[in-house]
Amino acid sequence: MSVVARNIGVEIGGRVLLRDVGLTARAGEVTAIVGPNGSGKTTLMRVLTGELVPDAGQVTLGGQPVGPGHAAQMATRRGVLPQASHLAFSFTVDEVVRIGQLAGLAAGDPGLGARALAAVGLAGFGPRRYQALSGGEQQRVQLARVLCQVWQPMRAGAANWLFLDEPVASLDIGHQLGIMQVARDYADGGGGVITVMHDLNLTAMFADRVMLLAGGAVMAEGTPGEVLCDEVLSAAYGCRLRLNTPPLGAVPYLLPQAAGAVG
Template identity: 45%
Template sequence: MSGLLEARDLAYHVGGKVLVDGIDLSFASGSFTIIVGPNGAGKSTLLRLLCGELSPARGAVRWNGEKLHAVPAWRLAHRRAVMPQASDLNFPFTVFEVASLGTQGIGRGLSRSDRQRLALQALEQADVAHLAPRNYQTLSGGERQRVHFARVLAQLAAGRTLEAQQALFLDEPIASLDLKHQLALLETARGLARDGLAVIAVLHDLQLAAGLADDLILLHQGRLVTRGTPDAVLTSTTLAEVFGVALNSNALPTSPWLLVKA
């Protein structure tokens, strides 16, 4: 598959500190890529560069050959959805209204009832449809995270009426979720990749990353260490060099479901 999203010589720095430096990457439609690395490796910064939230100090990100920052904001909103590490709302929206935000101004030929249907379907996918009438501010952290996942799912569904090729960016999407919903969210993301999306996620959990990703990107101090299959990336030597501890790569399960077997 050809690259949908490409980064060349990508660099970003703040106040003289280099957060990302000299990174070359490409991402294909239908792939599920997970970015891993220790704290401060530049994972979230790289994700924000790839989705267009940050402008690189050097290099460029291209979508099908077109520079990402040349794409109008309205079209970019149809092409990609972003779920950040944390999202806060200071208004007493209902859960349904928050999910519906993903469809506002997005899509072509959609009636009001169509947008409502997409929001409800997204809430079902995220396992929060039963919370639809609840005040968002009364929810737990994990419930709020699932509502925002529904919001990006609704955005992608509405955007699909205009853009056939899409990408989903997830920055630590499971940080506040229980194990059941961690696995459910990541399995939904993997299903979207199987359906043709380019899914790019940042995770700290190496076990889940090893079991779910098509390929891994390992960062350290803002630089790309290696990229490839989980078996190729998560070697004992590389883990020791990057994370600074002795880790046995053979202890990482080949499937995340091994974590929950009796």
């Protein structure tokens, strides 16, 4: 099962946000969407999840069209973690996580919420008030909610999907690694993961495929080793970047002191 986007175009207020963007994400892989601020990453994620109807092109999940009219049908196959989540009422953590569970197929599993919270490093947080948590803790509660919705990476021989928009943006390094490992394990279990990322080092460590957006268009697509290279990244981000490779590994990494402003 794959998520396929073809010839996606989005224009809002006379500004072109996406231009002829295509993407194929496969089950069993972590697909990362990267690029500078304003490159169209979140817009593309909104199109992929059916929140935003593109002006051109189409998205399918497992061959079925994705769009606002198919939200209920897709809820049992894919969970979506937005860039930011705002709750107006004083819910407990358990209640927030339960929202995701009720949207999926495991509403009758009484222990699922606790297992999902433990998976994101929040064991025992269930009775706490969501609004009393830190921003990073709230982000992890939201991920637990999404996991409850599609807990099993595979169902009836078909893959379930996680769509994660900047899942580690407000987290410390330890929790960043933990959350990315959750995504990695989900893909290794046969599910599909599409995630918007800013951290290129984490992208290199955990992604199977990388799409680099710049100016609303695809600048490069391929494995981390193919996309994360000096010339491509320097052009996309508008500064001089030099990738490094550890002597005993093949995963490239960036260091701040290796970067420089374009002069």
